[in-house]
Amino acid sequence: MTTTTRIERHHYDVVVIGAGGAGLRAAIEARLAGKKTAIISKSLFGKAHTVMAEGGAAAAMGNVNSRDSWQVHFRDTMRGGKFLNNFRMAELHAKESPQRIWELETYGALFDRTKDGKISQRNFGGHEYPRLAHVGDRTGLELIRTLQQKIVSLQQEDQREHGSYDARIRVFSETTITELLLDGDRVAGAFGYYRESGEFILFEAPAVVLATGGVGRSYKVTSNSWEYTGDGHALALRAGATLINMEFLQFHPTGMVWPPSVKGILVTESVRGDGGILKNSEGKRFMFDYVPDVFRKQYADSAAEADRWYEDPDNNRRPPELLPRDEVARAINSEVKAGRGTPAGGVYLDIASRLPAEEIRRRLPSMYHQFKELADVDITQEPMEVGPTCHYVMGGVEVDPDSGAAFGHVRGLFAAGEVSGGMHGSNRLGGNSLSDLLVFGKRAGGHAASYADGLASRPRVPVPAVETAVETALAPLQRDTGESPYVLQQDLQAVMGDLVGIIRREGELVDALARLGELRERVAKVSAVGGRRYNPGWHLALDLRNMLVVSECTAKAALERRESRGGHTREDHPTMDPAWRRVNQVCSLEGDIVHLDRKPLPRMRPELFALFDRAELAKYLTDEELAEFDALTEEER
């Protein structure tokens, strides 16, 4: 039966799954390296999640404060990630971001400018200097549109040279990949379906770049769209690659909690960067009570000093509203739990009383516009009601930092962007994602191209694997006894939101794992009504198994890690444990069972260690490591 199913076949050198910032940058690089490249995306071209990024892209260009440098950026990134970052990724990111941003200007991007005509940079939580290149508060849109237009310009080149726009780079929009196909341990291709027609499509390609973004759809309150079902994470696992740091999820501290039409939508950090403050229901500016010792040196302890900082950042410490996101999220959570929250379970974010209405509209145009239109809330007049929202997954495919090649036992698989893990450690700084996409997108695309070049023979797609993929894809349509995918998704979201949310406890995590086990059986029997053409129920049914396996990784890793760090907070283990800092938790798949292993973190190079104060390192490192550090600095003298 299955062999008679029509399957459209394509041959490419490099297939990029995902058309967000990372995917597009990877595709540009592969095409520039002369490879025939396909870009695949679940939604239309130019609509990927990157569109939603607001605040900006972090790069130490030093346009606003010339004291900024890659070393300072590196330091901030490591600090933000609580030293769990892959140091090499953080280093490459800090060094290469400025070039990647400047390059965008040659593609036609128009960032906001400084007085002397350079790219303007703004303050953001966790960054020591103003560092985020931005365009109002629609930076992600600028980034994705610029890359999209660069791809168009490459296609126009190909049209002139080869007579076809699609000669060397082609976009397959509204196409979902459901399976990677292997020839032994080598990637041989990718299988999926067109959403519009439900027809199947097979890409034969020796190199695949995953750039599928995150996993937030497994949570109830999330800023993420329907696309974020962890497909790339799951595809990698099933192909034999590994995931790291899956316990670390970022809950954005300030997502809207009321009214429902905007629930989950983020209020960009620049509202706080531009002077917005957080208040509880008693009207108290509570963040001063939540500055952790590690940050005392950089953050103000009085409202007067904090307020002076906006004008004179060199001589004052920063307002505590600009602490890294997890600190802010935790503070809000504590306030709400202590009964000082708003009726909808959040706190107030107030910019209205801090800046003139005119100024707010100028600095935060799309924020203003969004709330006015979506919720009829005028942010220049009244405070917003905000609370923690699932936003970003730090964990992802374990990759080689320089090339983006996936670890585990698979070759020809690369990953970049949110789907890859390690760069951000246990917590991502705002603005570091957009530059991460560019830096590692370019690297992954380039290395995928040279991997394809270096192959002596092209891998072949095994026929039985294609048949299995077809059967798996059609199964939900052929069953009519199972449950609705929407019900299953709601149940999954309830388990993750309630039991594996921002604050975690051992008992709840154990419970969560049991429930996920039950869900696994129900998901295996899911059924979708309707036909194959643009059927969202069917699409969701297929996404569910990805969401499930990724959720299991998160729950397992969260149960194991008995400490609190960055995007992982255990109520029963509330402090950071230096011994845990040396450990990455690695997930792999055997059959359909998630396995968890521990692996030591790569050791940071001495000259990078030397960028930090001993006093600061003492908060993160074990005594043993500190002794090594002392020995090192001794030597240098």
Next chain:
Amino acid sequence: MGTEKSQAAGAPATKRQFRIWRGDETGGDLKEYLVEAKEGEVVLDIIHRLQSTEAPDLACRWNCKAGKCGSCSVEINGKPKLACMTRMSTFTEDETISVTPLRTFPIVRDLVTDVSFNYEKARETPAFAPPPGVAPGDYRMQQVDVERSQEFRKCIECFLCQTVCHVIRDHEENKPAFSGPRYFIRAAELDMHPLDARDDRKEYAQAEQGLGYCNITKCCTEVCPEHIKITDNGIIPMKERVVDRKYDPLVWLGNKIFRRGQVPQTSVTSEHSPGAVRTPAAGPPGFHSHAGASHDPQAEAQAQAGVNWHREVPKPTAPTLDESGKLPLTELTFDRPAAPSPFGEDVTFPLPPEHLNYAHPEQDKH
């Protein structure tokens, strides 16, 4: 969680009457649904509720639910809108809300249309040309100079302006020659880009994108969810400058861009303009139609409460040309002082208000 609490605290959920177009390219019709709606919800919330209850296979695009990605474009009560930005509170409780797919593009299924027309036009629009010899990192531009282009770069590619434009809305035959407002502003954006190395953006828009078909009805501006002043800031300056350059004999002679020959300048004149000259090849369509999508009289009436689709729209005509078929070159050989008006000679400004298609931004509130 806490949010649930306050939902309960708000007004109770009510049932609302919806009519949603179901079908595919072979046909379909409006289906009635009675759906629960809660306080503070938008139309997209209702569509999601339908998907998770009685219509699991109802096809609809969306991504961000925040008016940022431009995926959820549909026609609501005949008016092109983003479903995620249309609040339920803008309708009265007894109102039937009809949701139909974008009319200008071929149907795929239910509320999803094939918008590839737009991506084809995007591919045909020449890309940014980097200034030669300027290294990455050396780009210097002033904020005031980038702001004009930035306005157009706010575009979220929802294609609402494309679907509403009468030149292609009911005129399949115009599609090959007409790129539409989204791509006029793309050309305008590059034209105004301080460092773009090409200087023929306007001529290109005129000769290759079909700018001449546009008769400045401003319907595109009206529906733009990003409030981009498509006509005033994009299209009109492009048209004006083309006329300027055509008028300048040096540019005129030196210009090799007009591959399709003398495309006549179209412009807005009144309905009864005498002496309108049109070449058949590039002539704009003769009438205007903005009927709304649903063919449902009630929806039609509602749509018109917001926008007057049937107002008398000025007809496009060509400007006055001299015997040689060109714009008169100098004041000496022309019978009037100063340059000919790009809008045609017999239009007086200000235009009568009923000829304008302006809707107050807060019209929905009534």
